[in-house]
Amino acid sequence: MASETLTLISATPSPFARMNRIAMQLKGIQFELQNEVPWESSTVTPKHNPLEKLPILLFPDNKRAPVYDSAHIQEYIIQKYADREPKLLTGDIDLDLEARQIQVLSEGMMDAFVLAFWEGQREEDKRSKEWMARQDRKIDGAMRAFDEMVKARKNQGREFLVGDQLTIADIAAVCAVGSIDYIGVREGWKSKYPDLAKWWEEMDQREGFRDTRPVMFELKESVV
Ligand SMILES: N[C@@H](CCC(=O)N[C@@H](CS)C(=O)NCC(=O)O)C(=O)O
Known part of the structure; x- marks a missing residue:
């Protein structure tokens, strides 16, 4: 598991995806960021999450079903990379x-x-x-x-x-x-x-936080 590269479907301003980016960076998990605009018709989010929302964690060769919802992805990271510091929970x-x-x-x-x-x-x-x-x-x-x-x-x-x-x-x-x-x-x-x-x-200002701050994207389609 240590050497596989995961993919995180993210959006540059998303505070939800930022949670997962910080946790993955701190634990040194290899991942690629796939930036999307989840409200536009070209987004791939519906392919991986029936709720059509990001963040979504994808696995090489789709060997595992996508993991979605920021809190659930944090849980995945904590449980599956429990041997890596920081633990991100206390153990109590x-x-x-x-x-x-x-x-x-x-x-x-x-x-x-x-x-x-x-x-x-x-x-x-x-x-x-x-x-x-x-x-x-x-x-x-x-x-x-x-x-x-x-x-x-x-x-x-x-x-x-x-x-x-x-x-x-x-x-x-x-x-x-x-x-x-x-x-x-x-x-x-x-x-x-x-x-x-x-x-x-x-x-x-901490490591992992300072380089994941939100960046706005351009929304071209009408949403509401
Ligand atoms: N509760 C979800 C919320 C995620 C969420 O709202 N993501 C936004 C992007 S920041 C999204 O993909 N929205 C598309 C939509 O609601 O259709 C989570 O924590 O992952």
């Missing part, structure tokens, strides 16, 4: 459940962000204010929750969200907060949550 059941919970929160925030983004792309009179407000509440709720976690950990003198080493929780939270920062949908978030901002900025 309760702490690891906590790490996975933070990953769920991050993924949910990114999902809400994507839904709000597309709603905002509709013509003004076709947008649902209620729907946008619902997604905005989820994003703001998650930002508040991340800020509270970071503050609590800071008070305990801890650098990471769970345990004493970097885990999938830190990776997921950095990618989720990074998507908000990158698109600029929450101007002033850094002054509203200074502890979260400081933690995020430091984490975002």
